[in-house]
Amino acid sequence: MATGHHIAAWRHPEAAADAGIRFEHYVRLARAAEQAGFDLLFLEDAAGLREANANIASQTSRSVGFEPLSLLAGLAAHTSTIGLVATASTSYNEPYALARAFASLDLLSGGRAGWNLVTSASTIEAANFGAEGLCRHGDRYGRANEFADIVKRLWDPADRARPIAHEGENFSVFQGLGLPPSPQGAPVLVQAGASDVGRDLAARTADVVFTAAQTFEVAKSFYDDVKHRVREAGRNPDHLRIMPGVSPVVAETRAAAQEKFEQLQALIPDEVALALLASYLDTDALKGLPLDGPLPELPATQGMQSRQALVIEQSRRDGLSIRDVARHFAGARGHWRVVGTASDIADQLEEWFTGEAADGFNILPAVFPGELDSFVSLVIPELQRRGLFREAYDGRTLRANLGLV
């Protein structure tokens, strides 16, 4: 989402349509983020489109871009301190090759690499890795657990120079990596699994967890649950950092922020908003209905969770049209959205942080570079005044700056 996290960011007057394939665009963002003192730069990824309908896919600013590891290796050369985290799948990679590639990035960058482990549930992506290329035995998470264990052993500074001789259900790996450890020892392991098995895997192996929560209560419940699991796994809960995603739209006044936000919301193409709403509600019942009319009565389905039902009810109470409800869902992409002044936004981040619903945040600027720059110039100084954001980097490695050493 090189044009920004908002689903219609690519239509914003400020957006460059080719941002996702311009290296200079990423250099600009990485330098701005480093200058501001962010812990890390995170690249989400999938090896292929994630939306089967090409018409919808082409309008979600989520098209295929650079392969993230090589992009980060390029960015490492243009930055000095910020962490560099790339997504890679346990379903479509081999643990020895993946461990080696991230250990290389870690060395290249002087100890700033991180791996965001995903297990790739998308059947659309799977179609690019079919036939006999990869035979997956056991379930996706069985493979992911073994994969993570192998990678962590290969990264372990004590195991770098000797054979690990792993023989498991999904993999066998004989040699050690041969590569020496970077200044941070091993790359940081990031995860975002929300399911039961995903939380267990994270509790057992991850350094950082990304999550999506739209309310304090949901975030707090997730936080407490995962920290509990970390303790159960015999680890210190401080050794896993939980970072909910948040998409801020900030301006000098509330009215200006709201106007920026509404301008973005108005850019969401109707068909994209409707397709995502239908997918979110797991229903075909919206087809052919007038967009300016109300939501119809919908049968409860497996896909409709209580939280979504609540939002739908509220939309009805507020008399929102189908278009408005659809835009509400589409713009947010499931993440927390904060719109207001620097002080409004700092208040909300502070509440989650001091209430132990978050150890930090995955900031998802709605539009690049505008909303990143606004966050940096308006919100960060406010957070610094409150003692909630660093004045300078603590160290030169990602682990040092996450306080994980």
Next chain:
Amino acid sequence: MATGHHIAAWRHPEAAADAGIRFEHYVRLARAAEQAGFDLLFLEDAAGLREANANIASQTSRSVGFEPLSLLAGLAAHTSTIGLVATASTSYNEPYALARAFASLDLLSGGRAGWNLVTSASTIEAANFGAEGLCRHGDRYGRANEFADIVKRLWDPADRARPIAHEGENFSVFQGLGLPPSPQGAPVLVQAGASDVGRDLAARTADVVFTAAQTFEVAKSFYDDVKHRVREAGRNPDHLRIMPGVSPVVAETRAAAQEKFEQLQALIPDEVALALLASYLDTDALKGLPLDGPLPELPATQGMQSRQALVIEQSRRDGLSIRDVARHFAGARGHWRVVGTASDIADQLEEWFTGEAADGFNILPAVFPGELDSFVSLVIPELQRRGLFREAYDGRTLRANLGLV
């Protein structure tokens, strides 16, 4: 072989033992090569050690280093024109992911990427990709042929934006890459297979072929054979560039060059030389024999080819000891070696080039950075005087500089 192509380069007084894991070392070499006008920088690779005996492996300066794609992405940021070619295996990768990674490097670098396709015959490397991780059906080259075809389709500028819907024996790949073509259209495809099936694959698909030949006759025979196969495959033989490897040791005088060379040869550890000689001759008969004594009578084995037999005979005629013969084999690594003045070396390169045994050369400096710098300062000006080396780059892409557009 970050310390140099000579097997004992890591023991040279000028070598830095940690060269292979210092990014700055590669930046220095890449910039020197670009300044000099080389077509490309090539990284050989294997995902793991290639020598089962760890003691020998640790003394061959061929230890594991950076994963080459991320290393080249880093180097792309520090260079502007030189081509960047990385080795990757068709046995341990998936075509969609590999095509995407190289297409990304190609975009990142402004059209300078190349993929050196290898099929990975080593059983030692295979032990890192065992169990159910990759199921290989059919033979290695069956997989490689299908792999190369898929990658070339994914790279084809005409196929970038649409599904390729490939269903084959080894792979199925549905989507197109989504990434736009770089200024050179598609990455350059390099191969080095010497076998019959390897030559056919190259003739059908490659842009550049690397080869090892120690004499003009061997190089010429390979050149003619491969160009014949290119014609048979319906391609223009000028669209495939054949580049034998050559390891030059150059100095102002022949005596000084010879002295540099002998200094390097003397650094080869006896056990390394002996292990490689035993492997080359496919024999255990050298064990326990005095190193200063002559080679024993050896039964002809499958591993002993006529050319090797010839060298052995000659060694006997010259009264060489086992140590001397072993060092001769070990130092060269099977590649052509030229030792002498700039004029001597230019004469030999010119003979191969004008005799149509080579379209260019893969220069393998014996020691980094010394022998690269010597080649650049002594041999290249001599080649330029003869009109055999460019004065300035022809274009900004690798294809342009290889004359392949």
